[in-house]
Amino acid sequence: MGMSVTISAASAQDAEHILKLQYLCYQGEAELYGDYGIEPLTQSLDDLKAELDRGHALVARLGDEVIASVRGVLDDTGTATIGRLIVHPRLRRHGLGGRLLDAIEEHFAADRSPAAKRFQLLTGHRSEANLRLYRRKGYETVATRDVGPRLTLVTLEKAA
Numbered sequence: 001m002g003m004s005v006t007i008s009a010a011s012a013q014d015a016e017h018i019l020k021l022q023y024l025c026y027q028g029e030a031e032l033y034g035d036y037g038i039e040p041l042t043q044s045l046d047d048l049k050a051e052l053d054r055g056h057a058l059v060a061r062l063g064d065e066v067i068a069s070v071r072g073v074l075d076d077t078g079t080a081t082i083g084r085l086i087v088h089p090r091l092r093r094h095g096l097g098g099r100l101l102d103a104i105e106e107h108f109a110a111d112r113s114p115a116a117k118r119f120q121l122l123t124g125h126r127s128e129a130n131l132r133l134y135r136r137k138g139y140e141t142v143a144t145r146d147v148g149p150r151l152t153l154v155t156l157e158k159a160a
Contacts, residue, residue: 005096007103010057010069015049017066018059022048025086032126033150040084058103060087060096067091070100072108078117080108080160085121085130097133109160116160125152 010018026040055073059066068091072082082104087096108116121139123130131154139156146152 005060005062005067005099007058007060007099010052010059010071012049012052014057014059014066014069015045015052018052018057018069019043019045019048021066021069021088022084022086025089028089029124029127033124035148035150056104056107058100058107060100062091068096068100070104072104074108074114074116076114078114078160080105080116080119082119082121092129098137101133101137105160118157118159120155120157122153122155125154131156 022040022043026038030036030038030041051071055071057069057071060068068085068087070082070085072080074080082101085097085100087100105116105119108119119139120142121134123134125144134156138158140158141154142157143155144152145155
């Protein structure tokens with residue numbers, strides 16, 4: 001392609017692009033669990049904008065196209081909850097997910113008051129690619145919770 005991928009903070013103007021990418025990326029998860037009513041597929045643009053205002057989001061761009069994104073929020077206990085790590089299907093398995101995960105961790109661990117003490121994320125028990133990435137990045141399973149007949153959420157954490 002000849003262009004390099006850039007990672008930057010998401011802006012309000014990116015919300016619609018993130019939502020469209022999220023819809024595309026979560027089709028596979030919906031199929032995997034047999035549930036097309038999952039929140040990433042039903043989230044409204046207004047809800048996404050509110051979520052962006054509450055936390056921090058990054059986007060990866062190839063030229064002007066948003067090709068990946070991740071969001072997170074830091075609570076008052078020092079836990080940075082990271083979520084919605086998405087990479088366009090045609091660009092998966094090129095290290096973008098890992099780069100975005102590293103970048104959002106760096107953001108929350110940076111000198112700030114307070115800095116993150118731990119990172120936490122959730123994924124479904126059948127989402128093997130996600131689980132492999134998170135474990136490779138040092139995350140360990142700390143809890144599981146059944147949320148329906150077809151889905152068990154796996155909570156993973158690592159120290160900041």
